[in-house]
Amino acid sequence: MSLVPPDLIFVILAAVTIIGSILALQAKELIYGAVALAISFIGVAGFFVFLDAPYLAMLQIAIYVGAIVVLILFTVMLVRRGSLDEMTDRAEGGEGTVGLWLAGLLAIGIAGVAALAGPNLPTDTQPASLPVSSLGPVLVTQYPVPLIILALLLSSALLGALILAKVDK
Amino acid sequence: MVALPTTPADILPFVIAIVTSHAFITIVFFPGFIHLMLITMFLTWYERKILARIQLRIGPLYAGGPGGILQPIADGVKLIFKEVMVPYKADKPLFLGIPLALVFLAALPFAVIPFGQNWVIANLDVGIVFVFAVTSLFPAMILLFAWASNSKYPFLGGLRSLFQQVAYEIPMWIATLSVVMLAGSLNLVDIVNAQAKLWFIIPAFLSCVVFFISIMAELERLPFDLPEAEPELVAGWYTESSGAIFMLLFLGLYMKLYLMSSLVTALFLGGWWGPAFLPQPVWFIIKTIFVATLIIIPRGVYPRIRVDMLIRIGWSRLLIIALVNLFVTIFLLSTGILASWGL
Numbered sequence: 173m174s175l176v177p178p179d180l181i182f183v184i185l186a187a188v189t190i191i192g193s194i195l196a197l198q199a200k201e202l203i204y205g206a207v208a209l210a211i212s213f214i215g216v217a218g219f220f221v222f223l224d225a226p227y228l229a230m231l232q233i234a235i236y237v238g239a240i241v242v243l244i245l246f247t248v249m250l251v252r253r254g255s256l257d258e259m260t261d262r263a264e265g266g267e268g269t270v271g272l273w274l275a276g277l278l279a280i281g282i283a284g285v286a287a288l289a290g291p292n293l294p295t296d297t298q299p300a301s302l303p304v305s306s307l308g309p310v311l312v313t314q315y316p317v318p319l320i321i322l323a324l325l326l327s328s329a330l331l332g333a334l335i336l337a338k339v340d341k
Numbered sequence: 342m343v344a345l346p347t348t349p350a351d352i353l354p355f356v357i358a359i360v361t362s363h364a365f366i367t368i369v370f371f372p373g374f375i376h377l378m379l380i381t382m383f384l385t386w387y388e389r390k391i392l393a394r395i396q397l398r399i400g401p402l403y404a405g406g407p408g409g410i411l412q413p414i415a416d417g418v419k420l421i422f423k424e425v426m427v428p429y430k431a432d433k434p435l436f437l438g439i440p441l442a443l444v445f446l447a448a449l450p451f452a453v454i455p456f457g458q459n460w461v462i463a464n465l466d467v468g469i470v471f472v473f474a475v476t477s478l479f480p481a482m483i484l485l486f487a488w489a490s491n492s493k494y495p496f497l498g499g500l501r502s503l504f505q506q507v508a509y510e511i512p513m514w515i516a517t518l519s520v521v522m523l524a525g526s527l528n529l530v531d532i533v534n535a536q537a538k539l540w541f542i543i544p545a546f547l548s549c550v551v552f553f554i555s556i557m558a559e560l561e562r563l564p565f566d567l568p569e570a571e572p573e574l575v576a577g578w579y580t581e582s583s584g585a586i587f588m589l590l591f592l593g594l595y596m597k598l599y600l601m602s603s604l605v606t607a608l609f610l611g612g613w614w615g616p617a618f619l620p621q622p623v624w625f626i627i628k629t630i631f632v633a634t635l636i637i638i639p640r641g642v643y644p645r646i647r648v649d650m651l652i653r654i655g656w657s658r659l660l661i662i663a664l665v666n667l668f669v670t671i672f673l674l675s676t677g678i679l680a681s682w683g684l
Contacts, residue, residue, distance in 0.1 A: 201432075203432070203435070203485070203488065207435075207485070210481070226465065226466060226467045226471075227466075227467045227470060227527075230467050230470040230471050230473075230474040231470070231474070233474040233475070233477070233478070234470070234473060234474040234477045237477075237478060237481070238474065238477030238478055238480075238481065239477070239507075241481055242480055242481045242484065242503065242507070245481060245484055245485065245488075246484070246500075246503070249484070249488055249496075
């Protein structure tokens with residue numbers, strides 16, 4: 173049925189997602205950052221389609237692109253342009269160091285968890301059709317490692333947001 | 342799937358096989374590109390004609406054909422050759438790119454709209470969720486375009502449009518929920534097939550009303566056209582658009598009008614079902630044009646409502662009515678009354 177090899181689709185989706193998220197972080201204009209974030213989210217939705225979970229993909233688009241990006245856009249537009257320019261010019265050492273520490277800790281954590289539990293990961297790649305109610309038990313009994321990695325990612329994002337939002341004096 | 346050609350003599354049969362394949366015909370001709378363009382152009386003429394009749398005018402007349410039906414082509418040619426004026430200090434990439442994205446997003450959901458048993462491009466299992474996921478991107482596009490215009494009136498209009506569309510998505514989705522429960526499927530083809538004996542407008546009448554009012558707010562049609570209120574905001578979020586940009590925006594908006602009307606047809610009015618003397622797609626298009634007429638007529642009849650009325654209708658009327666119909670649907674389904682009606 174498919175005309176292109178699945179690896180190529182995977183590489184394209186990964187490129188869209190990663191380049192989108194890098195642009196979202198690096199964009200000088202915050203609006204472009206939000207648009208790049210939306211493109212990155214659409215790439216993630218493409219992964220869900222690729223993994224035979226179209227429902228999840230549609231919800232990803234409706235909630236993340238349709239609601240969260242709109243929220244971000246709206247917040248950015250409420251901030252005056254002048255204050256945005258000041259923010260991009262700010263060059264202090266503190267945030268960068270904390271970010272590096274966080275990224276390093278995260279990398280060590282993920283690598284450690286993966287190394288400890290890597291051999292125990294279930295190997296069957298056949299997606300089983302599960303009722304939604306059994307999603308939770310399967311997640312904590314069969315796939316605890318990805319769950320822990322996700323939790324680490326989320327908590328580091330939360331810590332990073334705290335650092336960014338900290339008002340100096 | 343046709344085998345790829347190996348010798349030069351195979352190329353012509355290969356091309357013919359591709360062009361006559363069902364996938365190509367559905368994408369390019371019938372529910373796809375050409376049909377969409379023709380219907381969208383027809384709708385612009387049709388709306389002007391209806392409004393003219395309501396206001397005792399004649400409307401477009403001189404552009405050839407009966408009743409000036411070639412007017413959209415003349416308008417299109419005129420708009421393409423006009424200058425595109427980009428406002429001072431506007432965000433050029435977004436200002437020029439968003440109209441294209443808007444047309445693309447308005448055309449994309451037609452891939453899952455079933456115009457007949459076999460006249461659907463992609464028979465997707467999550468069809469209705471796909472339509473809602475794509476249409477939920479419209480407010481973001483409109484806000485971005487309004488912001489990129491770098492002008493006060495478009496920005497105010499864009500904010501109003503964003504709030505209005507996001508707020509009225511909620512009753513629209515809940516109204517759809519009862520139809521999904523009645524059909525037991527998110528697939529639009531299955532939903533229409535489930536209406537072979539009884540159109541869903543009968544068991545889910547309140548949902549149909551709520552859905553209809555919600556799509557009028559989604560489409561920014563009168564009486565919900567606060568985002569383009571002429572006395573306050575000049576023309577709302579497309580004030581600064583001109584030439585081809587204006588044409589693309591209007592193409593997207595009228596395509597969305599056709600999309601929402603076809604959703605009403607597929608969800609509540611039995612889709613392609615009708616007496617057999619006309620083919621299925623013709624029934625679907627007739628019903629859709631009828632719904633579009635119902636959406637257009639209030640523009641010539643009603644005044645614009647105020648912002649507080651908009652909020653009150655959305656949150657304390659439509660949402661509650663949609664929930665009531667949801668509970669009625671659950672009651673009908675659980676007591677098995679609907680089974681005796683042939684569902």
